[in-house]
Amino acid sequence: MCKGLATLPATCLKSAKDIKHKISFLLQKPEHQAADQKQMKEKTAAAAAAAKRVPTAAEVEKWKESFSHVMNSETGRTVFTSFLKSEFSEENIDFWLACEDYKKSTTSKLATRAKQIYQQYVEADSPNEVNLDAATREETRQNMENACPSCFNEAQKMIYILMEKDSYRRFLNSKLIQDLSQTHSDIAQMKKKKSNCDCTENRQALAGGA
Structure with missing residues (x-):
């Protein structure tokens, strides 16, 4: 019998659970006051659902290829958001997501929603002010008219580039990504050893029955 692997599954599962709990904990930090409570609740619910599972190895590898893979993946955005929360810079992705939601607004709600986003993220000294240059800030103010x-x-676009060139690089080197990669590496090794063990046992069973 191959008994040396008995502790491996538990170890890997514990590592995966630790990562899941870490993501969930960060996502549960108190949010800044939302301009639109309904959209915030929907976003929080979606994030919580995505945080319930550990990303696959394929997903993590995709995220390492480009920032666009992170942003195009709901789970990727959830994990990246948890990282930004740990750096106290989640206003950047919150603003980006608010802009995405804004584009889907009905014509009758555009003006009201635009004002909310501007006062929440763009206006100088706003509650969740993002890092924009004066020209872009003024251009945005004029656009709202x-x-x-x-x-x-x-x-x-400017905030996306900022996240890509700054936060994303630190994200790739973060303990969160390192832990995810290590977990999948441990699981892969476990499966390989288990497969080798099964083959050995099968050969022994065949030899014993011969």
Whole structure:
């Protein structure tokens, strides 16, 4: 019998659970006051659902390839958000997501929603002010006078680039990603050893029955 692997599954599962709990804990930190409570609740619910599972090895490898893979994945955005929370800079992705939601707003709600986002993230000394240069901030303010789906495009693009060139690099080197990669490496080794063990046992069983 192959008994040396008895503790491996428990070890790997514990590591995976630790990562899941870490993500969940960070996501449960008190949020800043939301401009739109309903959208915030929906976003929090989606994030909590995504945090309930550990990302697959394939997902983690994709995230390492490019920032766009992170942002195009719901689980990727959830894990990246938890990282930004640990750095106290989650306002950047909150703003980016708010802009994405804004583009889906009905025409009748554009002006109201644009004002909320501006006062929440763009205006100087706003509750969750993002890092924009003066020109972009002023351009965004002027765009609000005739609110349309694209009035935050330039500001959103600037924050995306900021996250890609700054936060994303630290994200790749973070303990969170390292732990995820190590967990999948441990699981892969466990499966390989278990497979080798099964083959050995099968050969022994065949030899014993011969």
